[in-house]
Amino acid sequence: MKLPAPPTAKSFPSPLHHPRVATVLGRWLGSAVVVCFLTGLYSHFLQDTPSWLPAPSRPANLYRVTQGLHVVSGTVAVPLLLAKLWTVYPKLFAKLNPKEIGHTVERLSILVLVSAMGLELFIGFVNTLQWYPWPFPFRQTHYALAWVIVGALLVHLAFKLPLIRTHWRRTSELVPTSLPAGTTGLTRRGLFRTVAGAATLVGITTAGQSATPLGSIAVLAPRKPNIGPQGLPVNRTAQAAGVTGIGADWRFTITGPRQLSYSLEELRNLPQSRSALPIACVEGWSQGGRWEGIRIRDLLELCGAPAKSRVRVLSMEKGGFYATSELPEEFAADPLTLLALRLNGTELALDHGFPARIIAPNRPGVLQTKWVHRLEVIA
Structure with missing residues (x-):
């Protein structure tokens, strides 16, 4: 049976599949990843404190804040990652050219980055449910995957830096703010508002498991922190x-x-x-x-x-x-x-x-x- 041909950029004529859109969403996703990575490093440091670098006992509530941010930023990263992948979806299936080493390395870095981030977010979410359907230790694997993500992300940014610099600031000549005549769907602003709203909603309805004022609307949080013995x-x-x-x-x-x-x-x-x-x-x-x-x-x-x-x-x-x-x-x-x-x-x-x-x-x-x-x- 003949396999269907991979999708191409022509299959997705929407102007939302544009480097400017991808750059903006990449900034948002990158911010969530940085917060998640740094707070995760701190949690790992507290659990495996080296003898030469003592851990602080104050502020007393510091870990409560950092670990709450870690889980919220990881949860917010899910809709941001999905939106980012949708924006660049046509290019994910571009054919490799073995003669171009740089292009091959770039494509492989994207494969590693997307795979590692997907697995990292999945096992992190499953951990919040205290469900471990795998034979490997969660914490060590989660920590190792974080470094894989950082490495793949740095390689990806190195190749995409010229494109990112071009589209970092809003430039009307590079991408229209409205749809061309005769087309329907979300505008660029509409997409940004939708993604930002979804990420904000997910974050707010999760944060209540650590932020007491939001506890009553924490419908996505797996735990209600005031429910239990005493x-x-x-x-x-x-x-x-x-x-x-x-x-x-x-x-x-x-x-x-x-x-x-x-x-x-x-x-x-x-x-x-x-x-x-x-x-x-x-x-x-x-x-x-x-x-x-x-x-x-x-x-x-x-x-x-x-x-x-x-x-x-x-x-x-x-x-x-x-x-x-x-x-x-x-x-x-x-x-x-x-x-x-x-x-x-x-x-x-x-x-x-x-x-x-x-x-x-x-x-x-x-x-x-x-x-x-x-x-x-x-x-």
Whole structure:
């Protein structure tokens, strides 16, 4: 059977398939990609902080803002990418000329760029739903794809720079603002307004999972941040973590220059502190809470360790990537960092980490370890 011929520019006579239109949409898409990339780098940095570059514990709400922007900008990039591809659609099927190395490299860079961006946005969206239908680790793959996109984008821009410079500013001689006589459809302004409106609508109806004032209209957000035990959502339940209950013989241990052990009642009798901090998760949702418990720096003092000590946190969770975590020195010394025993005025629910969990400023939710039973001071 003979395959149909690939589409050509003649198949799409609309003046909207024009370099000026592609340049404008490319600017919008590029802005979303830059915000998404930089905020994603910050999230990766907080989860894999190098020893030579300490992560800041303040501002306390910084990760809540950056990760909210990361997910919103990634979501907004979807309609922008579709509009951009539609604008240049006729040229996507241009035949390769093996004799022109530059042309071949350019076409291959576009193939890599479009494929990587499509996969990146897809797995990022699926991650917000906490659905992982693939065998590879999400975070590492997501991070690697981001660098592939940046590399392919730089190659693409290098080849297209002369064309982009020509059409960067609005020039009536280059593209008409209205349709030629006898044709119907969107004008250039109409297309821009439609795409901008769609991107804005998608962003606003997603941002409510981290921006509280927009919560009532967050119809596209997979999470309602105020729904869950004690007013906070739960990503990983106690049952999923293999924590079915806490026996009366439960004890908390901290090891350092001295090893100390406390029952739950003894922890409650230690001096208590309060912190108003959000849980901010990599899926983009966040919600503030009022936490009560013992400051980590006070526990370090009790066991004879310096306030600025690196601390390993061990959970009763059975397996999982985050059954243990580390508190860098800046976080352990911060007076807002608690071994929390209470949330919003009541004892922690089991799904929120009863009997004790970590809560610290400017930390991803996956590192706010639940069901803590042991802290180890790292020399």
